[in-house]
Amino acid sequence: MTTVASPSRRQFLAGAGAIAVGFSLLGTGVAAADSAAAGSEGEGGEVRVDDPAGAPTQSWLVLTEDAITVFSGKVELGTGVQTSLTQIVVEELRLGVGDVRYVQGDTLLNVDQGLTAGSKSVQVGGVQLRQAAATAFAELSRRAAKALGVDPSKLRAADGRFTARGRTVGYAELLRTGTTVLPLDTTAPVRDPRDYVVVGTSQPRVDLPGKFDATFRFLHDIVPAGTLHGRVVRPPGRNARNPVIGNLDRAKAIDGVVAVVQQERFIGVVATSQWAAARAASPTTGITVIWDQGPALIQQADLPTALRDPANHYATVVEKDDGVAPVLAASDHVLTAQYFTPFQMHGTMGASTAVADVRPAPDPDTGIQATVWSGTQGVTALRGAIAGLLGLSPAAVRVIYEEASGCYGHDGVDDCAADAALLSQAVGAPVRVQWLRADEHGWEPYGGAQAHDMTAALGPKGITAWSHVIYAPTANSRPSAKNPGTLLAGALKGLLPDPLPATSVDSSGRNAPVTYGFPQRVEAHLIKSFETTGPASAAPSAPLTYRIPRTTAMRSLGGFSNSFANESFFDELAHAAGRDPLALRIASLPDPRAVAVCKALRDTWENRPTGGNGVGAGVAFQQYEVVNAYVATYVELHVDGATGQIHVDRVVVAHDCGLVINPNGLRNQIEGNVVQGISRALKEEVHYAGDAVTSLSWSSATPGAQYDVIRFNEVPQIRTILIDRPDQPPLGAGEPAIGTMPGAIGNAVFAATGIRFRTLPLTPDRVLAALNG
Secondary structure, three states, rough: OOOOOOOOOOHHHOOEEEEEEEOOOOHHHHHHHHHHHHHHOOOOOOOEEOOOOOOOOOEEEEOOOOOOEEEEEOOOOOOHHHHHHHHHOOOOOHHOOOEEEEEEOOOOOOOOOOOOOOOOOHHHHHHHHHHHHHHHHHHEEEHHHHHHOOOOOHHHEOOOOEEEEEEEEHHHHHHHHEEEOOOOOOOOOOOOOOHOOOOOOOOOOOHHHHHHHOOOHHHHOOOOOOEEEEEOOOOOOOOOOOEEEEEEEHHHHHOOEEEEEEEOEEEEEEEHHHHHHHHOOOOOOOOOOEEEEOOOOOOHHHHHHHHHHHHHEEEEEEEEEEEOOHHHHHHOOOEEEEEEEEEOOOOOOOOOEEEEEOOOOOOOOOOOEEEEEEOOOOOHHHHHHHHHHHHHOHHHHHEOOOOOOOOOOOOHHHHHHHHHHHHHHHHHHOOEEEHHHHHHHHHOOOOOOEEEEEEEEOOHHHHHEEEEEEOOOOOOOOOOOEEEEHOHHHHOOOOOOOOOOOOOOOOOOOOOOOOOOOEEEEOOOOOOOOOOOOOOOOOOOOOEEOOOEEEEOOOOHHHHHHHHHHHHHHHHHHHHHHOHHHHHHHHHOOOHHHHHHHHHHHHHHOOOOOOEOOOEEEEEEEHHHOOOOEEEEEEEEEOOOOOOEEEEEEEEEEEEOOOOOOOHHHHHHHHHHHHHHHHHOOOOOEEEEOOEOOOOOOOOOOOOOOOOOOOOHHHHEEEEEOOOOOOOOOOOOOOOOHHHHHHHHHHHHHHHHOOOOOEEEOHHHHHHHHHOO
């Protein structure tokens, strides 16, 4: 593969004519030159720019005679979002899915739509692209009305043509009449959902054909001309310091070795081949590095207690308080319980890879000096962080998204991109870095461990008061556009990360509040990930010293752990009150849409197997982020009393995410949530000792406490019940269902065994110990 050329706006808008939404052609040297070129080359000679001063400098959508191109800041991570977003656009344009090209995640070309995360691609990005398409369609309609001599209200559009009074005109003909550049018009009329033709149908995934026939270009296939290969030599632990490199001459004598690079604790080698880089980085054949041992992390076995220790807190946040203290104090029936979930990793099946091409001087046409290809979820933030790392301005850095292994959160791809950028700058040539499995498992940022203290009061009619106290580290340490210290390479260079967040709301505290109708109090104690400048300080102290492994956003952030505690404790309360768990949920939910997803499980629940003898069923509910999609889940399983193995046999998910864009794609997302949720509930836990992670490979590859995940033969029968609401906005579906899984599984295990498990994962050893206890 060769590098992707850097197209200018002229390349998109020059020609016979165009309609662009979100391009600014005036005001800067390059933009003004492109504007003049587009105007002179247009067949109709028309250049109309509505409010050029207020228009953005990048595009949402460009229509030309030859192509319709969507420019999406939301990227395809393997979830089918490209197909769904394309459906939204073509619906407004009255076209088919195959009529659209898709340009995604390119800081030179795309509008910044923030992260592709948090189930917001369709919910937020889809709404923006819908409005952009409506803006373009309004301009097409204006041109068609002029061409046909009718009022725009008389037009009918389908399959790329307008019709009125027996006459027709095609989009291509209309586009030849000139170039029009428009800012996104939030008032442009959008199509009535009752008239939808494409949205709401199960369109085939547009990205899959190339993946099936091996023609799809993944990030791992990007190899610009002259590419060298890099390998980073990691410290033996998070807090190891003062590296001293030995055997430098031995490494440099290896055929193909170009350079050994050291910047503080960041050490890497660059060579003409992967093999040469690997040999040079190996302590047996290349360089050796002696480190001073750093302070140990909080011991893994002590985490449930240590997370609750005020000495490890830097802030307390009360997320919600309905004044429950008097009710709890006056109640004769108060229950308490404690829950815990461990550190978990993203466990990307293909290790992180990146390519960077950092030049000695910027390109005279674009001003770009560094181009980085990455599987990042946030190209704009990564651009800023890498710019700071390299000592460049963000305008001189171009980050291009290329699809890599799926991530479902902030895994190692951003850090790998920073590795490649530093090594490329050091040698003045393109450098490709591909992490090893030990790099991925050992150095990606993890989903954080969390502890929960639950208290509730029961009355004659159900739950009367509820208290949830959480103890959690940050759930987001993504790259900051203004701080290269938020990258692993930046930290190794001696830079400090951002201060720890001041709140837990919708991060580590996501879904800590519940949407049941009883009064509640939610309090979060925020954990110090690293040593700070004072007891109540959130600012890191130098040198950076971690107390626990680095934590960040993993699918649903804190919602997985919080919902496990909430839905398990709700089940405990239902049993203590002698109430049916599903019926009590229905009775406790004030929102009709919440009630509807729970009622959708009622027939399944009423026909569940009788609990006991190792067989059981459980339910759980959550409204994602307490304001978005509604999910209720039924789990049926059996527990092998001899081995402690839990086998999930059947899962039914009732799901309401508003308007359904692609039913098949939605089912894919729900099924993925189910599979990953089972894996995290039953198997997954990061193991570490001292200041180093020890689960550096898959459990099947290496004996010992390695990282375990679900296998294909453990995937249960999954049924989805989709509640489509065309009159409601579309809501994200990438994360809501996973939050219901650990609670439903734990509740089913209780039904099967009579034992309440309050610590994840539910491994065979843990289950056997309880069964034999």
